[in-house]
Amino acid sequence: MSDPERQSPSPSRQDAGLWATLAKTHQAGTVLPRHQHQRGQLVFATRGVMLVETPQARWTVPPQRALWVPPQHPHAIEVLSTADMRTVYCQPVLIAGCESFTRRDEVHAVVASPLIRQLVLGLFEQHFDHTTRHLMVSLLLRTLQHTPCLPTHLPMPASEALRTALAPLLTHHQWQLPLHALAAAAAMSERSFTRRFTAEVGLCFRAWRQRARLIASLDLLASGRPVKTIARTLHFESAAAYSASFRELLGCTPNAFRQGQTSDDGGAGL
Template identity: 80%
Template sequence: MSAPERQQTSPERQDAGLWATLAKTHAAGTRLPVHQHRSGQLVFATRGVMLVETPHARWTVPPQRALWVPPHHPHAIEVLSATDLRTVYCQPALVAQCASFARRDEVHAVVASPLIQQLVLGLFNGGFDHPTRQLMVSLLLHTLQHTPCLPTHLPMPASEGLRRALALLLQAHQWQLPLHELAAEAAMSDRTFTRRFTAEAGLSFRAWRQRARIIASLDLLASGRPVKGIAHALQFESPAAYIASFRALLGCTPNTFRQGQHDNTAVADAHP
């Protein structure tokens, strides 16, 4: 999230009192600048892939997955492919009623189970009256507390130099750039780069780069690109190496993930 972007508080429909809904379709390349909401929000993509960026991390949200963003939490959204969004806004007073929702103050992605999907989509169904939809929103919040996190977050260092170096990887997908070139871009020695990176990002640069490649592959998976082509594009040694790395992070193979299936138990403790 670049510093010059102005934070905005985006308008929200408040016609439902403690909760509101918003359906939007965005073209690929759309960027919603840094903003925040008075409400907590669950953002669900029925189609497409979005990238949500906060001051400390980035979350890639593939189709049929969802992201919870707490109230007053600055974030920007970049639409990576044509996306249909369904957003449910929950006022803090409503979220507080679900006291066991332990992650209500954390940004986190979740696997959208069939129940979560039906609850979200049902809120846009005019056939349900307001009291029924109120119960659906409450059930949705209670369901989230039992839903494992999806480890599609990428922690980002705070230093401007380190972020500038990482842009070479994230924007140009130059995954095999040698460390000394990245350190030079950050105006640091190799040793200082690795030390500061680990201190600020919470994991080693090597582990971060591997994680970043896997997360970058989610958009390619959603586009229907073959696994072999994705492995080549992201400079893995082989398709087998990509599949093994993908499984290590997300608990399933790329094709299983693409089909919307997921082993929830494999990622239950993956979020830091």
Template identity: 35%
Template sequence: MPTKEQERALPRRVPGLESLPRPVYGRIESLPNRTLTHRHSHPWVQFSYAIQGVLEVQTDFGRFIAPPQRAVWVPAGMAHRVFSSPRTEMRSLYLRDDVTRWAGDGCRVLAVSDLLRELIRAFSQLPVEYPEDGAEGRLVQVLLDQLRNAPTVDLILPLPRDARLRQIYRALLAHPERQTTLGEWSRRFELSEKTLSRLFQQDTGLTFRAWRQRLRLLAALPLLERGERVTDVALACGYDSTSAFIAAFRQQFECTPGEFFG
């Protein structure tokens, strides 16, 4: 389900490639407006990365958020949509499956080191059909090594499958500031609070409290990245005070909002 911002996004075209001209293909885009691609898949891995702006990849299993210095790894064949915030500068990579045999079959968010960022920058200057022998080919091999070793970061909101939990997800996605408790939700669905809590744990791997906090903090990232005041973001995401928001942010990301985007 798209957020209100995503409903106002402009459609973004998916490249009509039948095959990749080389094992690694780069795509550079400057996106001044919010954009959203339609649901699609392709027979190669996608490494969605932006040097500026916030990306969100949506699959059937979760929402994967990538602020600057993070990227989303989308396996070949996985159906997904990609949302970008305003003023996004994309430096995405498409990779043939035969050079990513080491990768698992799950979508995930990766940290982009300074070295990996510079390798992507250098690769983006190469011609599409770069020589595979010589310096260009060696640069691509180092790039692949760095992608293989990039650590996974926890910027994922697992999506529940149960229809009742989906109702909670849609309500909180539209209004993350709402304080409706699990007990109140359980009464709406005529379930015990214990049963609803167990459903959340089974479907998402998280307690309701932890899942809701992650939804709120991930919703805060695009607002913070575009420079909104921390106090305003905290209130918009359901926190009573700036200090409570910063404490929750530090617990989730091991840094303050200022350090996260520094």
């Protein structure tokens, strides 16, 4: 598969051999079709929200989060709101040399802590020499290992029938659709739909839908919409119900998340 970011050198791109960086702004609605890189990459944006999809799951990545994608791991990226991406690529030999980075072979989201943010952005500062930036990349990989792994991923079914049935929920926020309508869209009985969904996803449909709504709300939060409006759009019973569910999954309130903050007790449990 091709690498859609491969292009001629520019001031926004630097390749130091074992690591490389790319700064690029993508407009809302941009889709980078499924592809894979020979290098591992840390997907991060200083502005905007991205949806990263692998064959197994989807991750919503707002500016408060970063996503590690291992080498040779197929993924697609959809830009939900105009994003200023700052991507760091690492050669497999550099990744392998960081033995403490035990999650290096897993796609996972982490908190974009002040340290991670400054390390990433510092790699784009030309006043740091090559040796210093190499040390920064190595420290970045080690920091990822000690940063909480966050539940912003949404497992997806493998079968096309189930994915097609879920499309109205994920694309048009039709979360109120009853189970029998979804089963019909998949050409299954309700019982078969429920059984197959749980087998493929690892969650019952009710739990998956709750998680999907909360993760979908990350993009709405980034757009600046009021919490009450988001709760209504995603068919929560009330803003309070939405906030309580959000805190249970992400360890902070929607407004705190929007401000890039988490409670002291919330981060430890993620």
